Amino acid sequence: MFELNGVYRNRMGEYTVLALNGQRMTVRYSDGSEAELNVNIQARIWENIVAEQEARAASSRHMRQSNKDTTHYIKAVSLPPGEELIFPGWQERVVMVTNPELAQRIKSGDRFIYYAVEAQTFFAVVTITGDMYEADPKQHTYTTELERAAFFPTDVDAVSPDLEHGVSVDSIDLESYPDFGKLPIEPEAFYRISEDDFELLAEALTEITEDEEEEVEEYEEYEEDEVE
Known part of the structure; x- marks a missing residue:
């Protein structure tokens, strides 16, 4: 894929290929x-x-095209500090909406930030990718008395490697909820936020994700060079 005199880039910066061997x-x-x-x-x-x-680029185009119709939320889940990012619906890439009225308003393209209640940490950026469907919550490992609930398929756009590397509620100011960390946040609840607040959290989590990927790549490169 590389060509002589071709210009490429790695995490150290832009470079020109001088020789291939x-x-x-x-x-x-x-x-x-x-x-x-x-x-x-x-x-x-x-x-x-x-x-x-x-x-x-695709995200920017999508945001420009759909910002007028997109609603932004914080989605609270129960996930204690030190726990792996495994909770109901996460591995299946679905999200449950227990409020029937809200379930009728949420639509494909809406976006939300996952928030771990016990750890008080934001840790993932997610987009709703399809229409609502009803299902037994237990099939998605939810523990609830509900026999049927509304679910939506999702895509994860960015996620911190663990809660320790997420965005602490104390480190960021939200105009929609100035004292969000002091509110009695209920797991599985949705909290509507402004587009500005969403973008603030999404940018912080995207930077964390990219930094983690760079560290993994640099480590792999170091390990392979050491073996050679």
Whole structure:
């Protein structure tokens, strides 16, 4: 995929390919420094960067087209500190809406931020991707007396690796709920917020996700270079 004199990028910056030799290539960064890199690792990093750029562009187009019709929420769930990100509906990529009136208003394209009540931490950005359907909550591992409830399919746009790396409620100010951390937040409840508040939280969580991906890629590159 790499070509001589081609210009690419990794987490260190932009570089030009000077020479290709099997699974190794010599590159020159924009600051003039040169390095010998593993082709397979750099290919994966470059593909991830391109995918991130395309995702951001698609997200921007989507937001411009649908902002007028999109409603934003905080979705509260019970997830104690130190627990893995496993709770009802998460692995199946669905979300339950227990309020019948709200279930009729929520629609495909609406977006929300997951909030762990016990940890008081925001940890994921999610988009509703389909229409409502009714199901037995127990089939999605919910513990509730309800025999039927409304569910929506979702996509996860960004997620922190764990609650410790999420966005603490004390570290951010929300205009919609200035004292959100002091409110009696109920698990499984939705709290409508402004687009500005949503974008503030989404940007913070997206940065956390990208930083974590960079650390993993850098570690993998270091490990493979050490083996060679």
